[in-house]
Amino acid sequence: MSTCCPSPSPAPRPSLTSSPAFWYAGTGLGLAVWVLLYELLQPFATWAVAQLPVAPGSHLEEALAFFLYDTPKVLMLLTLVVFGMGIVRSFFSGEATRRLLAGKREGLGNVAAASLGIVTPFCSCSAVPLFIGFVSAGVPLGVTFSFLIAAPMVNEVALGLLFALMGWQVALSYLGFGLGIAILAGWVIGRFHLESWLQPWVLNVRMGATQLPDMRMTAVDRIQAGLDSVKDIVGKVWLWVIAGISIGALIHGYAPADLLASIMGKDAWWSVPAAVVIGIPMYSNAAGIIPVVEALLGKGAAIGTVLAFMMAVIALSLPEMIILKKVLTGRLIAVFVGVVGLGIVAVGYLFNAVFAG
Amino acid sequence: MTKDIKVLGSGCKKCQMTAEMVQTEANKLGVPIFLEKVTDYAAMAAYGIASTPAVVVDGKVVHAGGLPRAEDVDAWLAEA
Numbered sequence: 001m002s003t004c005c006p007s008p009s010p011a012p013r014p015s016l017t018s019s020p021a022f023w024y025a026g027t028g029l030g031l032a033v034w035v036l037l038y039e040l041l042q043p044f045a046t047w048a049v050a051q052l053p054v055a056p057g058s059h060l061e062e063a064l065a066f067f068l069y070d071t072p073k074v075l076m077l078l079t080l081v082v083f084g085m086g087i088v089r090s091f092f093s094g095e096a097t098r099r100l101l102a103g104k105r106e107g108l109g110n111v112a113a114a115s116l117g118i119v120t121p122f123c124s125c126s127a128v129p130l131f132i133g134f135v136s137a138g139v140p141l142g143v144t145f146s147f148l149i150a151a152p153m154v155n156e157v158a159l160g161l162l163f164a165l166m167g168w169q170v171a172l173s174y175l176g177f178g179l180g181i182a183i184l185a186g187w188v189i190g191r192f193h194l195e196s197w198l199q200p201w202v203l204n205v206r207m208g209a210t211q212l213p214d215m216r217m218t219a220v221d222r223i224q225a226g227l228d229s230v231k232d233i234v235g236k237v238w239l240w241v242i243a244g245i246s247i248g249a250l251i252h253g254y255a256p257a258d259l260l261a262s263i264m265g266k267d268a269w270w271s272v273p274a275a276v277v278i279g280i281p282m283y284s285n286a287a288g289i290i291p292v293v294e295a296l297l298g299k300g301a302a303i304g305t306v307l308a309f310m311m312a313v314i315a316l317s318l319p320e321m322i323i324l325k326k327v328l329t330g331r332l333i334a335v336f337v338g339v340v341g342l343g344i345v346a347v348g349y350l351f352n353a354v355f356a357g
Numbered sequence: 358m359t360k361d362i363k364v365l366g367s368g369c370k371k372c373q374m375t376a377e378m379v380q381t382e383a384n385k386l387g388v389p390i391f392l393e394k395v396t397d398y399a400a401m402a403a404y405g406i407a408s409t410p411a412v413v414v415d416g417k418v419v420h421a422g423g424l425p426r427a428e429d430v431d432a433w434l435a436e437a
Contacts, residue, residue, distance in 0.1 A: 093408065093421070093422055094406075094407035094408030094421065094422055095405075095406065095407050095408065095421060095422075097407075098407045121408065121422055121423060122408075123369070123371070123423075125366070125367050125369030125370075125371070125372070125409065126367075126408050126409050126422070128367060128398055129365075129367070129398060129401050129402070129406065129407060129408065129409050130407050130408060132398055132399075132401075132402050133402060133405075133406065133407030133408075134407065136402055137407075201399065205398075205399050205402045205403075206402070206403065207402055207403075207405060326398070327398075
């Protein structure tokens, strides 16, 4: 740095928390307590429901049992996944990802961009600066789109909740299909060569050569980054989780078992595109929607149909399109939504076929 | 000397929190600053950042992406 005199050393922190051993031991202890609590959840929920003055086997009992077991379970698994993802993300940044992708060819570039979209820290309000940063640094348009599709769709909240409520097979399939859509949709958009459909000013932006200071992080910094993202993300979505599980519990306890079979079941072929069309403009949090989706599954809805709905809600939304309107023309947004929407419909059918019976 | 500090961001919540945090820390340390929020995307690109909120101190990018930590803010302000 071009300072005229040596910068003062940072203020000494309290000795205990500055020692790495404190953080390692704390993390280990935290994980041990987590496992212990997790093991106790089922007996606790059974015991708690038995204490309540409700008739065994009643609708109310079913709903309460679902709520009392699933709420802590989902919140605990979510916390763990978000913590892990926070640590993984501390190894990545938007600037470093841009450097990695600049000059990459289409094809392999789409694969790299979609994968980096999952692990690079991203918030929807960063979408425009990121888009401009990528395009002006020479990242091909289709590759940029692969990133922009994967980043919101495959996120830790969705993965954590799917894992907690529907098992690792579904979570892993969601990850794989989400990546697949991002790679293919980005590649298709790239094939169209729609650079002229960007808002005109975007192509004139000159990217500065400013280098970020080398932010070297220690292992303790990364643990703190994990804790920060727990505070930030879990602190924001826990209410959504509880609201979603409450609605899910009501559906579990009260909705007739075959309620949705005729409109959202596997035999209603039109339900997948219909679910996607309804889901695209909607904006909701993965945290609120997944518990509801899980409850619908028990009532005759097909898994591909509900997951397609969920992907459409999370990946595409009206507020996002309004933000993107600053850099993309309406025509390009329409292509973007159309290609991604078709990809989600295809995944919905695939899921229905793979998880049939 | 008054420090020239720019917070780059689209005006989202985190960007506002970052700006408030810089102001609070500056008041605490008694460092005079001139704080400016940059919301123009072309101007952001000129600084070479791709994630917001970002912080520029006296023309130098010191941070990009997410809320900075208070102790980092103090370090930027303390630097002569």
